[in-house]
Amino acid sequence: MTNEPASGVARTVPSRRIVYGEALRRFMLRPESTAIAAVLILFVVFTILSPALFPTKLTYISIMAIASELGILSIGVTLLMIGGHFDLSVGAVLGLTSYVCVVLMRDFGLSPVIAAPVAVAVGALLGGLNGYVVVRFRIHSFVVTLGTMLIWRGVLIALTGGFPMTVDIPVVFKNVMSGPLIFGFRMSMVWFFAITLLATILLTRSRLGNWIQARGQNENAARNLGVPVDRVTIILFVLTSALAAVAGIIQVARFSSVDALRGEGMELQAVAVTVIGGTLLSGGYGSVVGTMLGAITFGMIQVGLVLAGAPGHFFRTLTGVIVVGAVILNTDVARRMARSKPLGGFKRSSAAADAAIQAGAAAEKGEAG
Amino acid sequence: MIACRSLSRSRKGVPVAQPGGIRHLAGTIAASLLTVAAFVSAPDAARAEDKPISIYFVGCAAPTGFHGYLARGAEEAGKNLGVNVTYVYPDQLTIPNQVQKIEEAIAAQANGIAVCAFAEDKAYAEIAARAKEAGIAFGSAAAPPSGAQIRDPNDFFLFRTGSDEAAAGKLTAQRLLSMGVKGRVVVANQQPGDASCQLRATSEIDALKAAGIEADFLELTMDPGQQSEALFNYLRVHPDTAAATSTCDVIDGFLSAKADSGRNDLILTGYDIVAQSLAAIKDGRQAFTIDQQQFWRGYMPVLLLTHYLKYGLIEGNYFLTGPTIVDKDNVERVSALVKEGYR
Known part of the structure; x- marks a missing residue:
């Protein structure tokens, strides 16, 4: 008896080079692969530009401090973008919920253990309002959240009178939220990793995650398949604004203050981080781990440019150039990889599909036997 | 008395023709013309x-x-x-x-x-x-x-x-020089598009350079976390930095960077009177702020x-x-006036 599959096609054992090549190809098909490449490339570039200071622990602490606060905000934006929506109000929600937290502690004397969850709940409420307006009036989320961004920011400016507000934060709360407790790394990094893990499980291992991706790929098809599209949309907005509130509370704990412009501009930074992380602006495709790497990339750019002695007037320009470069790398590689064919001896489908085919072939073979 | 108005204009009453014939319409127009005439002559009256x-x-x-x-x-x-x-x-x-x-x-x-x-x-x-x-x-x-x-x-x-604003930047530089600053000064702007902040920064840097002090411009964002890390790392690259100026009123990131870097000798200066600045001037973390x-x-x-x-x-x-300066000598008096709405 010959060692042939049931299809009758002669099966050849691929060489090790092809196996590794195919493994790399399949890895590169993942959304976060180019974000890893961006991190590695920037690490090498900044290490060359600043060999004495960049590859050191203090630098990594700085990078993670920036990445954590922005990353928590960006994870919500990522889930929303995979679901096919935008939220431009996250920066204003961050500011407004920070204000709520500060006022509850300062003016109402509440413990931060109570004030912080209330602020997150307020954030969730604001997100729910965004989601409700989007699904109720069928207006594009870009426009709705542009409007609410102006509203929340205006409310914050009016409430603060335009001036920063300070509050005394208990040391324990400060340390738990953002203290440098992990060998100098801030606790915000732990929250960031925990939220990344939870969001990844939600997106890849839960029914809601499936629904989110289905909603992002094709709303009508998802609706026809029984996905509660409107409910998913509202949940996504709630999650996004709640995470913005969490990021705000971490900043309140760290700086013991809030100001009228807190969070301004971060909505666009979050979009940049999300896109660097491999999530498509068109929705339906993306990765939370990619966003984590995107946030680290952003932090690396911010810190690396200072350590490399970049000219002060061009700081934003250079940040923008690197972000655009990272996105070009990301989308170009993704496009090329999507067009690529499996290396010899491998089927076009993914590993899971390969396994299914093999299982089917084995079953067929068993029946024939 | 003072009245605040928003951007949107208030709508004036516009006469609208009602059903009821030409006579009614003519009457409405005549009444409108009389009203307009009354308004036109109002300023003189x-x-x-x-x-x-x-x-x-x-x-x-x-x-x-x-x-x-x-x-x-x-x-x-x-x-x-x-x-x-x-x-x-x-x-x-x-x-x-x-x-x-x-x-x-x-x-x-x-x-x-x-x-x-x-x-x-x-x-x-x-x-x-x-x-x-x-x-x-x-x-x-x-x-x-x-x-x-x-x-x-x-x-x-x-x-x-x-x-x-140019005098304000120069005043900051002069005060720093009178405090005996040597080495390097970093002047940061969190709002690069703001002409006032830019003028403050440029004039301070020019005045410092004229006095032989190294002075760098650092462009920042409004996010205090990103401000803090940028300044913290600037201090790592340039440990000879003796002073840092925030050209806008958001000073949190500067105070955090000073604490994180352990640079208690770093002289911090800022602009405008805000709660954080007043508190920091009182306890010595900030040297002074410029008040307009x-x-x-x-x-x-x-x-x-x-x-x-x-x-x-x-x-x-x-x-x-x-510009004027608020420092440890007058911060208590200024704080009282802030509460009364005069500073």
Whole structure:
């Protein structure tokens, strides 16, 4: 008896080079692969530009401090973008919920253990309002959240009178939220990793995650398949604004203050981080781990440019150039990889599909036997 | 008294033809014409009755925070002088939006207009000419060009009253030099598009460099976390940095970077009076802050307009409200005045 599959096609054992090549190809098909490449490339570039200071622990602490606060905000934006929506109000929600937290502690004397969850709940409420307006009036989320961004920011400016507000934060709360407790790394990094893990499980291992991706790929098809599209949309907005509130509370704990412009501009930074992380602006495709790497990339750019002695007037320009470069790398590689064919001896489908085919072939073979 | 108006114009009552025939329509039109005629003749009648002077203060932003003190200054001047003051402002600070508010003030037949000018003079030249044609006194609640002291007789602004931002940057540099700063100074701007902040930064750097001190410009964002990490790493690259200046009022990131770097000897300076700065000056984390006495920026234009309209008085020198310094010596007194709304 010959060692042939049931299809009758002669099966050849691929060489090790092809196996590794195919493994790399399949890895590169993942959304976060180019974000890893961006991190590695920037690490090498900044290490060359600043060999004495960049590859050191203090630098990594700085990078993670920036990445954590922005990353928590960006994870919500990522889930929303995979679901096919935008939220431009996250920066204003961050500011407004920070204000709520500060006022509850300062003016109402509440413990931060109570004030912080209330602020997150307020954030969730604001997100729910965004989601409700989007699904109720069928207006594009870009426009709705542009409007609410102006509203929340205006409310914050009016409430603060335009001036920063300070509050005394208990040391324990400060340390738990953002203290440098992990060998100098801030606790915000732990929250960031925990939220990344939870969001990844939600997106890849839960029914809601499936629904989110289905909603992002094709709303009508998802609706026809029984996905509660409107409910998913509202949940996504709630999650996004709640995470913005969490990021705000971490900043309140760290700086013991809030100001009228807190969070301004971060909505666009979050979009940049999300896109660097491999999530498509068109929705339906993306990765939370990619966003984590995107946030680290952003932090690396911010810190690396200072350590490399970049000219002060061009700081934003250079940040923008690197972000655009990272996105070009990301989308170009993704496009090329999507067009690529499996290396010899491998089927076009993914590993899971390969396994299914093999299982089917084995079953067929068993029946024939 | 003071009244605040938003950008949107209030709708005037427009006569609408009702069903009921031509006679009714003719009656409506006649009544409308009579009403319009009454409105047109109103200013003359009001003048005859010695109507109070009406001054429009065209601000840069809503009367909150910094601009709240301007509005409060204008309000108090109005009360003290017995004139009506109306504070109007654009929703977004752009030249067209602000000029639109000036046009509204002209249309409202104000006796005087003070504008919180934020752009070059030529942006206001045309509207100033229209105000002059309408017989309206027109002044600037902003500083004159840097270095100008004596009022130019051809200046289309009757007066200029504000803080000299270039002088503010120079003052910061002079104070740092008097404190014996050596080595390097970093001057950071969190709002790179803001001309005031940029002028402060440029003049401080120029003055420091002229005195032989290394001075760098650092562009930052408004996020305090990103500010803190950028400054922290700047201090790592340049451990000889003796002082850091924040050209905007958000100082949290600077205080955090100073604490994180363990650089207790780092001299921090800032702008404007905010809670964090006052607290940091009191406990020694910040050396001083530059104050432009914004209350005066609201009060003085109303005073100057009123005296011009009543007595024909025009200033000889431009009136500078700042810069002044708030440091450990006067921080307690200033804090008390902040609570009263004057600083």
